[in-house]
Amino acid sequence: MGVDTDHDGGAAGFRSGFVCFVGRPNTGKSTLTNALVGQKIAITSNRPQTTRHVVRGIVHRPDAQLVVVDTPGLHRPRTLLGERLNDLVHETYAEVDLIGFCVPAGDKIGPGDRWILEQVRRSAPRTEILGIVTKIDAVGKAKVAEQLLALSELLGPESDVVPVSAQSGEQIEVLADVLTGKMEPGPAFYPDGEITDEPETTLMAELIREAALEGVREELPHSLAVVIEEIVEPGETAGASGAGSEDLLEVYAVMYVERESQKGIVIGRGGTRLRNVRRNARKQIEALLGTPIRLHLHVKVAKDWQRDPKKLSRLGF
Ligand SMILES: Nc1nc2c(ncn2[C@@H]2O[C@H](COP(=O)(O)OP(=O)(O)OP(=O)(O)O)[C@@H](O)[C@H]2O)c(=O)[nH]1
Ligand SMILES: [Mg+2]
Numbered sequence: 001m002g003v004d005t006d007h008d009g010g011a012a013g014f015r016s017g018f019v020c021f022v023g024r025p026n027t028g029k030s031t032l033t034n035a036l037v038g039q040k041i042a043i044t045s046n047r048p049q050t051t052r053h054v055v056r057g058i059v060h061r062p063d064a065q066l067v068v069v070d071t072p073g074l075h076r077p078r079t080l081l082g083e084r085l086n087d088l089v090h091e092t093y094a095e096v097d098l099i100g101f102c103v104p105a106g107d108k109i110g111p112g113d114r115w116i117l118e119q120v121r122r123s124a125p126r127t128e129i130l131g132i133v134t135k136i137d138a139v140g141k142a143k144v145a146e147q148l149l150a151l152s153e154l155l156g157p158e159s160d161v162v163p164v165s166a167q168s169g170e171q172i173e174v175l176a177d178v179l180t181g182k183m184e185p186g187p188a189f190y191p192d193g194e195i196t197d198e199p200e201t202t203l204m205a206e207l208i209r210e211a212a213l214e215g216v217r218e219e220l221p222h223s224l225a226v227v228i229e230e231i232v233e234p235g236e237t238a239g240a241s242g243a244g245s246e247d248l249l250e251v252y253a254v255m256y257v258e259r260e261s262q263k264g265i266v267i268g269r270g271g272t273r274l275r276n277v278r279r280n281a282r283k284q285i286e287a288l289l290g291t292p293i294r295l296h297l298h299v300k301v302a303k304d305w306q307r308d309p310k311k312l313s314r315l316g317f
Contacts, residue, residue, distance in 0.1 A: 013063060013185065014063060014064060014065075014185065014186070014187065014188070015063065015064040015065075015180055015183040015184060015185055015186060016064060016065045016066070016067075016183055016184075016186040016187060016188055016189060017066065017096075017098065017182075017183035017184060018066075018067045018069060018095065018097050018098070019066060019068055019069065019096060019097065019098040019099070019100055019130075019179055019182075020068075020069035020071055020092050020093065020095075020096040020098075020100065021033060021068065021069070021070055021071060021100045021102055021132070022071055022074060022089065022093070022099055022100070022101055022102065022116060022120060023073060023074070023101060023102030023103060023113075023116065023134075024048075024073050024074065024075065024103075024112045024113065024116065025048030025049045025050075025072075025073025025074075025075055026046070026047070026048045026049075026050075026073060027073065027102045027103060027104050027107075027134055028102060028104060028134035028135050028166055029051070029070050029071065029073070029102050029134075030042035030043065030044045030050065030051050030070050031044045031166040031167065032102065032134060032164065032166040033057045033068050033070040034057070034166070035166040035169065036057065036059050036066070036172060036175070036176060037057035037058065037059055037068065037195050037196070038059075038195075039195055041055060041057045041195060041198060041203070042055045042057065042206075043210035043213075044210070045210060045213040045214070045221070047213055047216075047221040048073060048075075049072060049073055049075070049085075049221070049222060050073075050210075050221075051070060051071065051072045051073065052072055052081075052085060052317070053072070053088065053202075053316075053317075054070070054071055054072075054088055054089075054092050055069070055070040055196065055198060056068070056069050056070075056196060056197050056198070057195060057196050058189075058190045058194055058195050058196065058197075059176060060188075060192060061176065061180060063180060064180040064183060065188040065189060065190065066176070066180065066183065067189060067190070069092055069096060071089045071092055072088065072089060074086060074089055074115075074116045074119060076115070079222075079307050080306060080307050080309060080312060081222075081305075081306040081307075081312060081317060084312065084317050085317075086119075089119075090123045093119075093120055093123040093124040093127065094123050094124050096124075096127065097127070097128075097182075097184065098127065098128050098129075098130060098179065098182050098183070099120055099124065099127055099128070099129045099130070100129075100132045100179075101117065101120070101129050101130065101131050101132060101155060101159075102132045102134050103131070103132070103134065103151050104133070104134050104135040104138070105133050105134065105135050105136045105138060105139045105143055105144050105147045105163065106135060106138050106139045106143065106147075109147075109151065109154055113154065114154070117129075117154065117155070128158070128182065129155055129158075129159050130159060130161070130162065130178065130179070130182065131151040131152060131154075131155045131159050131161035131162070132161070132162055132163075132164060132175070133147045133148055133151055133161060133162070133164065134164060134165070134166065135165060135166075135167070136163045136164060136165045136170065136171070137165040137167050137168040137170065144163050148161050148163060160178065162174065162178055200288070200289070201228045201231070203288055204228055204251065204253070204285050204288065205226040205227060205228050205253065206226070207281050207284040207285055207288065208226045208253055208255065208277070208281040208285075208295075208297070209224060209225070209226045209255075210284070211277045211280040211281035211284065212224055212226070212266065212277045212281075214277075214280070216265065216266075217265070220257070220262055220265055220266070222306065223257050223259070223262055223305075223306070224255060224256070224257060224266070225256040225302070225305060225315045226253055226254070226255050227253065227254050227256065227315060227316070228251065228252070229252045229253060229254055230250075230251075230252040231249065231250070231251055231252070232252070233249060234247055234248055234249060248292055248293060248294045249289070249291060249292070249293045249294070250293070250294045250296065251285065251293050251294070251295050251296065252296045252298075253295065253296065253297055253298070254297075254298050254299075254300050255298070255299045255300070256299075256300055256301070256315065257299065257300075257301055257302075258302065258303060258304050258305055259301065259303070259304075260301055262301075263299050263301060266299050267299055274297060274299070277297065281295060281297075282294075282295040302314075302315070
């Protein structure tokens with residue numbers, strides 16, 4: 001990450017800084033990150049714990065550069081994976097200039113939110129917290145007002161609160177203005193046009209996982225991990241697989257599940273589910289790369305990987 005001092009942000013009044021979104025799983029942190037960045041850099045789903053690593057999105061404005069750090073939803077960990085994710089989030093708190101505490105407009109503030117606030121205050125006692133009421137399109141105005149009050153009460157008088165809908169775009173600009181106003185004067189951290197520091201292979205693996213999360217049952221989403229094994233340029237020969245490619249970029253990915261029985265769920269009757277996942281993921285990856293690809297998906301079992309330190313590190317955790 002180079003500091004880009006030649007940026008016209010050298011102009012008087014330019015601000016920059018890091019803000020990290022925290023909250024329970026499924027509160028809309030990744031959708032909000034994408035809305036602020038203006039492009040999809042973090043996958044989203046209606047399953048809790050979709051995000052599994054820290055994703056940085058960059059918001060370029062004439063007057064500021066905001067680095068938005070999306071984090072996995074916090075919860076009391078039940079597996080080694082859960083513990084690792086929580087550790088990651090804790091490291092992030094301590095590194096940012098501002099913490100955006102996300103609560104959906106329609107969810108009652110509860111012990112889970114209080115627990116997260118305690119965690120945040122412990123890791124970053126001096127960092128300002130901004131309350132963000134998300135998903136305001138989903139409820140009426142009265143409910144939004146009620147939630148703003150409740151969140152304000154939870155966070156205390158030092159914290160401002162902002163309502164927003166990442167889905168409709170309502171208040172996104174206002175939120176960006178508020179975030180900018182809270183940043184210190186400083187230069188841009190990333191060059192113009194760069195919207196994330198995620199490697200392309202990570203984005204590709206995430207898009208496959210997102211496609212695979214669509215419509216699966218409760219326990220499976222947590223058991224799913226995706227690894228890009230190989231990318232073969234047109235005209236090249238794949239090393240490991242030995243397969244050749246004439247015309248298209250070939251992407252080889254493995255979808256790991258934890259148990260043999262889950263393989264069948266992912267593949268579906270007669271392979272229909274896997275075919276749909278492959279089609280949806282391919283479209284998304286083609287949009288990302290701007291080029292047609294051929295996607296090869298294999299499903300493998302990595303027994304109980306969420307609890308196995310060796311397998312976790314092999315899968316990138
Ligand atoms: N109605 C409505 N739904 C939203 C909004 N933002 C997000 N959602 C939905 O809420 C669900 C969760 O969104 P995510 O952005 O994946 O939530 P998250 O907080 O990143 O979740 P984790 O990564 O699991 O912690 C998805 O189904 C989204 O489509 C919004 O502004 N309005
Ligand atoms: Mg997320």
